[in-house]
Amino acid sequence: MPSPAVDEHIYIVTYDIGEPRRWRRLFKLMNGYGEWLQLSVFQCRLTRRRLVELNAAINEVINHNQDHVLILDLGSVDRVELRVLSLGKSYAPVARDPIIV
Numbered sequence: 001m002p003s004p005a006v007d008e009h010i011y012i013v014t015y016d017i018g019e020p021r022r023w024r025r026l027f028k029l030m031n032g033y034g035e036w037l038q039l040s041v042f043q044c045r046l047t048r049r050r051l052v053e054l055n056a057a058i059n060e061v062i063n064h065n066q067d068h069v070l071i072l073d074l075g076s077v078d079r080v081e082l083r084v085l086s087l088g089k090s091y092a093p094v095a096r097d098p099i100i101v
Contacts, residue, residue, distance in 0.1 A: 010074040011044045011051070012037075018066040025061045026069075045077060 013030060017023035017040070030036070033054050034044030046054065051071075058069055 007047045008045050008077045009051075010077055011046055012072040012074065013042045013044055013054075013069065014072075015040050015062075015069040016067065017062065019063070022061060022063065022067065026058065029057055029061060 011034070013034065015023075015026060017026055023040075027040075030042045030044075033046065033050065034042035037043050044050075044054070055071075062069060
């Protein structure tokens with residue numbers, strides 16, 4: 001059985017939402033899926049299943065005629081070669097912390 005990390009990819013999710021109430025709803029939703037990088041930009045570490053869940057949840061929040069969401073797949077967490085130019089504050093990929101149950 002492959003390790004969970006093998007199935008995980010790093011995604012950058014960025015959005016342009018036309019109405020403040022929908023923007024807040026999407027911001028709150030994204031906090032449950034990733035790490036906030038800056039206004040309307042999140043970095044997420046997701047399995048395929050979580051990506052499908054996120055897509056469905058986003059579709060429930062946005063207005064498809066007014067809003068725009070981009071989900072960029074940076075690749076598998078085991079093989080991501082960071083090619084990020086970050087000016088100002090430092091940038092670091094989302095780390096997977098151990099979960100104690």
